[in-house]
Amino acid sequence: MLAGLQNVTFEFGARTIVEDATWHIHPSERIGLIGYNGTGKSTLLKVIVGEYLPSKGTVERSRGTSIGYLHQDLLSFDTNESILEVALHAFDRAKKVQKELDEITVKLETDSSEELLLEYSHKLHEFEEAGGYEIEHKTEEVLQGLGFANADLQRPYREFSGGWRMRVLLAKMILQAPDLLLLDEPTNHLDLPSIEWLEKYLQHYKGAVVIVSHDKYFLNRMVKKIVELYQRELHIYNGNYDYYEKEKAVRIEMQQKAYENQQDYIRQNERLIERFRAKASKAAMAQSVIKKLDKLDRIEDAALERPDIRINFNVDKTPGKVLVELKHVSKHFKNIDILENASAEIERGDKIALIGANGKGKSTLLRIIAGTEPFEGERKWGHNIDPAFYAQHQLESLHMDNTLLDEMREAGAKKTDLELRALLGGFLFGGDDVDKKIKVLSGGEKARVALAKTIISKANFLLLDEPTNHLDIHSTELLIEALNRYEGSIILVSHDRYFISKIANKIWEIKDKEIKEFKGGYEEWVEWNERMAAREISNRQSAIGNQKQEDRKKESSKKQETIEPKEPRQSAVNQSTVQAELKKQQKLFQKLEKDVAELTAKKDKLEAKLAHPDTYSNGEEFKKTEAAYKDVTTKLEAANKEYEIVFEKMISLDEDLLK
Incomplete structure (x- = not known):
């Protein structure tokens, strides 16, 4: 065991986060810690690392276990160092050993004693153990994987x-390679390629x-165990998120049946007590039943903490067939060209996901469509369009002195206060939260209010620009x-693949400064990309094979041209033997061609x-696929070698027959 909780109770002020919780984290485990917003997941991680002390119970950590903890509070860190230098701090130990090695090297110029040479040898081993020989390469690889060009x-971190910045700190943390890595919302600031990396x-x-x-x-592909913080308890599920959802439904159903059965039992016994309590002859029996009920371990109602709330849209106008038409659109910034002479259109009923790496211009294109970003070209608005634009950085439309409820009333939907409260509940604002003023809310809370208004x-x-960033599952x-259920049209930017896969019926990607449209959902788009990549590899291999064959033919022709003078033709017996061997080699060649x-x-x-992310969600499946890939690659290499040998034999036999 690396770390864990043993019968831990933790109270934050008057609020209990967990009660009598036990959880052990073992080497190499992949665990997802989940729960509704506000249940205390981040607080629980702080208890594990020792930032908070439990009210009761013990936090256990194995001696020598190193823990890396990535969390939002790290953003207060600032420095003039370049991002490469910040990430390289992961190898401070290796750098310290390097300095010691340099000092020993200087001493060795005047002192070549065995003791000093032995120390130098030990330090070299220590330097290797600390990853010293691959510091720069490894750091650059990780930073590039997380999206840095x-x-x-060499640019300053503070720029x-x-x-x-969070990506740099994530890079530093994974380069430090602690025994236990605690990651609090690591994908919040990553684009799709970086999440996949x-x-x-x-x-x-x-x-x-x-x-x-x-x-x-992300959870489905990454974790093999789910720990849910729910009703102040830790519930452990041995599987990924999909397994957790199915298993939790079964557990709730069983708990609900047990709860209902126990309630029936309690009611029957309470009726018995009421009936016999007043009778002197039965009073002792009634007291015995009361004591039995007092000792009963009560089962909690399995009803979910948060009810399902239906969010309903009211669409007033029906727009024309084409909502927006973009013609010959170009957009350039100082150091980057986003679009060049690009065209596209959005039709009624489209639910488009605009995806791709950060810096490709997704949000810029969204603003161009909304009419809030200058550009070259034409944007033609359709008939009867009534748009609503949600972007996290566009919160100036909120009235800071309004309460949440006032802000929703002014949105003009003619809903009752009860309906507005229910809607705000769906966006994590419950009870007295609705009476808070907008100005006291955090950035994330303001973003949720703006989304609720939309x-x-x-x-x-x-x-919609990243609408799920501040929402729990x-x-x-x-949403x-x-x-x-929404009858209107949507274009959205999101890095949440599950969200995209459930919403989009079209995919837009900015590629080669054009808008590439795929008519289909996200999973179909992923499969299509994989097919295209596989086809490209196959075509490349075929082209290489054809070129090799062509080169061999040319080489053979050259050899035939240089044979002078021709030797006398072979005897009929020899020719018959050569022809038989040639037929044998031709059959073998055909078989090898088929095998290859x-x-x-x-x-x-x-x-x-x-190349498919699903393969990586199952460790055993990945190992099996990887082993099969290595095996088939080895066999293919061997077959190709034999193919070339047989081909050369056939050429040689052909030449013998011509002699």
């Missing part, structure tokens, strides 16, 4: 926004990883349900499987 690596990197991470995340796709509007065209599910084709197809299939 080579040109960014970057909060999201990019992080998944693959952590799959091969040697230490244990505990992740707090609202990203279902949802309540009567718009027939929604433009349950609230994201509610998905609402948007699937089959092995190449198998290799392409395994490459496509290895």
Whole structure:
């Protein structure tokens, strides 16, 4: 065991976060820590690292266990160092040993004693153990994987926004390679390619990883165990997030039946007590039943803490067939070209996900469509369009002195206060929260209010920029349900793959400064990309094979031209032997050609499987696929070598027959 909780109770002021909780974290485990917003997941991580002390019980940590903890509070760190230098602090031990090695090297110029040479040898081993020989390469690889360009690596850390700073600190933490890595919302500031890179990197991470995340796709691919903080208890499920959802439904159903059975039992005994308490002859029996009920271990009602709330849209106007038409659109910033002569259109009923890496211009394109970003070209607005644009940085439309309830009333949806309170509950504002003033809310809370206002509007065209960033999994599910019932059109930017897969019927990607449209959902788009990648690999291999064959033919022709003078023709017996051997080699050649084709197809299939994120969600499946890939690659190499040998034999036999 690396770390854990033993019968821990932790109280934060008057509020109990966990009660009598036990949880052990073992080496190499992949654990997802989940729960509704506000239940105390981040607080629990702080208890594990020792920032908070438990009210009761013990926090256990194995001697020598190193813990890395990534959390939002780290953003207060600031420095003039470059991002490469900040990340390289992960290797401070190696740098210290390097300095000691340099000092010993100087001493060795005048002192070559065995003792000093032995010390130098020990330090070299220590330097290697600390990863000293691959410091720069490894650091650059991790930073690039998290989305940094080579040109960014020497830029000062303080020039970057909060999201990019968090990436640098994440890079530093995974380079330190602690025994236990605690990650609090690591995907919040990552784009899709960076999330996919992080998944693959952590799959091969040697230490244990505990992740707090609202990203279902990420959890499904990363974790083998779910720990849910629910009703002040820790509930442990041995599986990924999908397994947890199914298993929890079964547990709740069983608990509910047990609760109802116990309630029936209690009611029967209470009626018995009422009936016989007044009778002197039965009073002792009644007292015995009362004591039995007092000792009863009561089962809690299994009803979920948060009810399902339906978010309903009211669309006033029906728009024309085409909502927005973009023609010959170009957009350039100082150091980057986003779009060049790009065209696209949004039709009624479209639910478009605009995806891709950060810096490709997704949010810029959203602003161009909304009419809030200058550009070259034409944007033609359709008939009867009533848009609503949600972006986290556009919160100036909120009235700071309004309460949440006042702000929702002014959104003009003519809903009752009860309906407005229910809607705000879906966005994590319950009870007295609705009477808070907007100005006292955090940035994330303001963003949720702005999203709630967008949802309540009567718009027939929604433009949504990262709408799920401040929502927990349950609230994201509610939003998905609402948007699937929504009769209007949507274009959205999101890095939440589960959210995109449930909403989008079209995918837009900014590629080569154009808007590339795929008519289909996210999972179809992923499969199509994998097929295209596999086809490209296959075409490349075929082209290489054809070129090799062409080169051999040319070489053979050259050899035939240089044979002078021709020797006398072979005897009929010799020719017959050569022809028989040639036929044998031709049959073998045909078989090898078939084998190479089959092995190449198998290799392409395994490459496509290895490129699919689902493969990495199952450790055993990944190992099996990887082993199969290595095996087929070895066989293909051997078959290709034999193929070349047989081909050369056939050429040689052909030449013998011509002599």
